[in-house]
Amino acid sequence: MSGTQTKIAIIGGGIAGSTAALLLSRTGAQITLYEKASSLVSGPPFCHLHAGGNLYPEISDEQCLKLLEQSIAFARLYPYGVDHRPTITALPAYCSRSTAHLLPRLEKLTAHYRTLIAKDPANEVLGKPEHYFRLYDKTTIESLKKHPIVPHPQTPDEWMIPFAHEVDLDTIQFPVILVQEYGLNLFRIGAGEMLALSQIPNVDLRLETEVTQIEKSDNEWKITATQNEQPNQERFDYLINAAGFLTGKIDDMIGVPCERMVEFKAAYVSHWKREREHLWPEIVFHGERGTPRGMGQFTPYPQGYFQLHGMTKEITLYEEGLVANTPQSCQPQLPQNLMEKILKSWSEEETRTRTQSAIRHLARFIPSFATATVGSKPLFGAQQIPGSDPTLRVAEVAFPAPRYARAEIVKVSSVVDMCSAIVDDLQNYAQIDNEHFDPHYPYFESIDETELGTLAEQIALSREYPAALARRCVPLG
Numbered sequence: 192m193s194g195t196q197t198k199i200a201i202i203g204g205g206i207a208g209s210t211a212a213l214l215l216s217r218t219g220a221q222i223t224l225y226e227k228a229s230s231l232v233s234g235p236p237f238c239h240l241h242a243g244g245n246l247y248p249e250i251s252d253e254q255c256l257k258l259l260e261q262s263i264a265f266a267r268l269y270p271y272g273v274d275h276r277p278t279i280t281a282l283p284a285y286c287s288r289s290t291a292h293l294l295p296r297l298e299k300l301t302a303h304y305r306t307l308i309a310k311d312p313a314n315e316v317l318g319k320p321e322h323y324f325r326l327y328d329k330t331t332i333e334s335l336k337k338h339p340i341v342p343h344p345q346t347p348d349e350w351m352i353p354f355a356h357e358v359d360l361d362t363i364q365f366p367v368i369l370v371q372e373y374g375l376n377l378f379r380i381g382a383g384e385m386l387a388l389s390q391i392p393n394v395d396l397r398l399e400t401e402v403t404q405i406e407k408s409d410n411e412w413k414i415t416a417t418q419n420e421q422p423n424q425e426r427f428d429y430l431i432n433a434a435g436f437l438t439g440k441i442d443d444m445i446g447v448p449c450e451r452m453v454e455f456k457a458a459y460v461s462h463w464k465r466e467r468e469h470l471w472p473e474i475v476f477h478g479e480r481g482t483p484r485g486m487g488q489f490t491p492y493p494q495g496y497f498q499l500h501g502m503t504k505e506i507t508l509y510e511e512g513l514v515a516n517t518p519q520s521c522q523p524q525l526p527q528n529l530m531e532k533i534l535k536s537w538s539e540e541e542t543r544t545r546t547q548s549a550i551r552h553l554a555r556f557i558p559s560f561a562t563a564t565v566g567s568k569p570l571f572g573a574q575q576i577p578g579s580d581p582t583l584r585v586a587e588v589a590f591p592a593p594r595y596a597r598a599e600i601v602k603v604s605s606v607v608d609m610c611s612a613i614v615d616d617l618q619n620y621a622q623i624d625n626e627h628f629d630p631h632y633p634y635f636e637s638i639d640e641t642e643l644g645t646l647a648e649q650i651a652l653s654r655e656y657p658a659a660l661a662r663r664c665v666p667l668g
């Protein structure tokens with residue numbers, strides 16, 4: 192079987208499935224990407240490039256180093272989806288841990304970043320390694336408070352000024368860390384995928400098409416997919432299950448071993464009217480997950496919109512929001528009220544209550560933010576976590592049956608490694624052109640920025656979000 196004859200089916204056009212379609216297209220295989228929604232990357236949201244895992248003090252150093260490595264690969268693949276603004280992390284004054292606990296890891300991350308750049312200078316996508324992180328003591332921040340806000344910050348100090356102006360410095364510990372973890376824009380990434388994949392002749396993008404049945408016969412998969420209520424069966428040599436939190440449903444159709452969890456979470460969109468608009472860094476206030484003091488995350492978008500996470504049960508997390516599969520089914524079952532949010536809609540009341548809780552959560556540290564209001568419906572969704580460890584942040588793919596890859600990403604940055612592993616497995620069954628598999632190929636170079644921006648905004652509006660959420664904070668340089 193040669194590359195041009197190999198037929199690959201991908202179920203799910205989230206970041207995992209659409210990246211697989213893009214990267215595997217260069218192997219010469221014929222790829223069919225099935226997505227039941229009307230656009231790509233419509234699953235759970237993402238806004239943060241975890242380039243070092245600094246949001247997660249509880250995870251291992253190994254996971255953080257992997258997150259750094261994978262985030263660099265992701266930023267190289269999707270340069271147009273990255274917002275180059277740093278993240279400021281502060282530990283609240285009441286935390287028993289101190290910033291000193293985080294420093295050894297930051298040093299390891301810096302050293303690893305240096306090594307990655309030495310291997311390939313193009314890996315330098317987070318700035319100079321010596322500037323990967325910077326510490327700010329109280330005196331320096333108090334002196335920055337006297338500086339006027341710079342509308343388009345360039346230096347770490349300039350990014351720190353809005354923080355110095357607005358954060359109540361009595362509520363946090365020092366030093367504060369500024370780290371080069373950037374923002375991601377899911378609407379722009381989705382739009383770019385739609386445009387790029389529609390130009391690739393060996394990728395057949397089937398939107399609004401749901402895979403409803405799978406049969407295995409000899410060395411083939413017979414896949415039935417339904418579009419406009421019309422079922423259609425086709426044969427494939429290799430199957431990639433990238434169905435996100437519904438991965439277990441596909442596993443059940445095939446009958447393979449599995450162990451996974453699914454977690455429902457939501458982030459809230461607020462609007463903060465200010466006299467003058469200026470750029471903000473992302474700001475994270477650490478805290479113990481699941482307690483009333485859970486981490487608060489303040490993510491800026493243009494035109495006064497801020498996305499908020501609060502890792503408490505009243506904000507981002509939900510009672511019974513984390514569920515595991517059973518011996519009877521690979522598909523973990525979320526409670527009815529959470530499935531209704533995914534499949535139907537949110538009540539205005541819950542949107543208001545939870546968004547206001549999120550605003551109060553952040554206003555504990557940024558008092559003036561208390562005047563923010565609800566900006567739109569929340570960004571929400573369920574994500575899968577393979578295995579039984581809910582703190583797992585790095586996972587790629589499993590191969591529980593021949594000719595079958597099961598995408599299992601937890602963070603979007605794992606998609607490039609996921610695709611490399613799939614190409615390795617694929618070679619066991621097909622003569623593909625693996626030499627041309629290249630995560631660094633400039634897939635989006637020919638895409639017109641205006642067309643991309645317009646489509647990103649259309650996608651945001653069609654999902655009932657403000658167009659501003661589809662715009663970059665930091666303009667392309």
Ligand SMILES: Cc1cc2nc3c(=O)[nH]c(=O)nc-3n(C[C@H](O)[C@H](O)[C@H](O)COP(=O)(O)OP(=O)(O)OC[C@H]3O[C@@H](n4cnc5c(N)ncnc54)[C@H](O)[C@@H]3O)c2cc1C
Nearest residue numbers: 203205206207227234235237238239401402434435601603
């Ligand atoms: C609130 C929240 C915030 C998050 N923030 C971040 C962040 O800042 N950074 C980060 O890296 N990660 C973040 N994540 C995690 C991230 O969103 C997920 O890891 C990622 O989106 C998963 O992508 P996926 O492609 O695996 O799944 P999905 O995006 O869920 O894609 C699966 C697709 O499969 C389709 N599908 C399912 N079944 C079928 C079928 N039978 N036929 C056809 N199509 C089907 C679905 O419609 C869907 O589009 C966050 C998650 C949540 C919930």
